[in-house]
Amino acid sequence: MTQHSPAGYFANRTINELADQLRAGLVTAAELVRGALDSIDELDAGLNAFVTVDRQGAWQAAAKADAELAEGVDRGPLHGIPVAIKDVIDVAGLPTRMGSAHFADYVAATDAECVRRLRDGGAVLVGKTTTHEFAFGATGDSAHNGPSRNPHDTSRVTGGSSGGSGGAVAAGMVPLALGTDTGGSVRIPSALCGVVGFKPTFNAIPTDGVFPLSQSLDHVGVLARTAHDCRTAYRVLAGLRSSFCHETGEAARIGWIPPGTLHPTDPRVERIARAALDVGGLSMRDVELRDPVGIHKAFAGIQYSEAYAIHAERVAQNPQLFTPDVLELLGAAAKTTGWQHVRSLRARDQWRSEVHDLLSRVDLLATPTTCVVAPEVGQREIEIDGTVSTVRGALLSLAKPWNVAGLPAVSVPAGTIDGLPVGVQLACSPGQEDLLFAVAARIGT
DSSP states (O other), X not given: OOOOOOOSTTTTOOHHHHHHHHHHTSSOXXXXXXXXXXXXXXXXXXXXXXXXXXXXXXXXXXXXXXHHHHTTOOXXXXXXXXXXXXXXXXXXXXXXXXXXXXXXXXXXXXXXXXXXXXXXXXXXXXXXXXXXXXXXXXXXXXXXXXXXXETTEEEEEOOSSSHHHHHHHHTTSOSEEXXXXXXXXXXXXXXXXXXXXXXXXXXXXXXXXXXXXXXXXXXXXXXXXXXXXXXXXXXXXXXXXXXXXXXOOTTOEEEEOOGGGTSOOOHHHHHHHHHHTOOTTOEEEEOOOSOHHXXXXXXXXXXXXXXXXXXXXXXXXXXXXXXXXXXXXXXXXTTOOHHHHHHHHHHXXXXXXXXXXXXXXXXXXXXXXXXXXXXXXXXXXXEETTEEEEHHHHHHTXXXXXXXXXXXXXXXXXXXXXXXXXXXXXXXXXXXXXXXXXXXXXXXX
16 A cells, blocks of 8 residues: 655645735746646656646746736636646647547647636646546546546545546645536545535536536536635636625535435445534434435436447447446446436436425435545455445445436545545535535535
């Protein structure tokens, strides 16, 4: 086991603090870029969080950000802040390889819409982060450029598919990273790496220029060190103007979904996640799900059918270019029938109706983010409290219900087990994001 303590330039710095320092003249955007690039040079060889580093572009953007601030031009709270971008999201002039040999030579001609919004907000893009191939995996260790590794223990996975983004933020190489989330791919690496990850309401952040996995489930999300930083980035990306928040999260009603109803869960993970919600003013009660199996069927039928529709020709013509994990998943996806897809859509609608009913009685719904702490790189089965499970199931099962529902969800650090982070997850109705972030800020460790 190789222990690696996160120690990059941004390990103990928040976006809010950096923004204040920039405007006070205590630091420059160029200095922040140097901090990011030096941290990448020092740490990334052991973590493989980055697949592309855009040094020239970062220096140019930092110089522009500094010149604009000097002239009184302030583009908002991300002005001058270094950001990393998951490598399924197009950045003009940079490769978008998607962790796959299929796109080894592809260079994007234009920015994805979310990237354009970051640039318009003055953010400084420093590079692209490692993704599980085609974002089709929960571990982050199956990619053409190798696995991303957990900064807390490099023999462990980051989680996926936004593993490089999770590792980059956790190690302090950048204060903010973009990811995508189809079944938990922002929240899973956030939980396993010990940072905060937010998946917004479906379509709140445009996916134009993001390579799809499952269009009905895909979301663009953000990873940062704090709930406040995720809120800041989300509002810029969603085009929301006012940043002031009246919510304090002091009297929220939380419905706890016992995770064992969805998937066998490590009792230590459940205990730590639930204990994180024991904060003054919060009230919590257990809630029961009518059809947990239906949620899994809805997710599988939708994701598999849509993913295979995207990759069918590649599977037929060049199967050898896929990593074995993803080719195996696509083989299973190929067997999804039309009637299964139709039933999956019906199950999705039933789950959405049930969630709407639950959230009429509580403000937030909560579970652990994952059923286990970070497994080892390459591990595909795991024993949980006497039950053998796939690692994929253990990582996805508690996160994917919120993709099926299309609701906002955040993962917040809750504690550790043997030095490995545990995350607690909160979900809310659209329009209640400020309450979600306020509660997340109160429980974050």
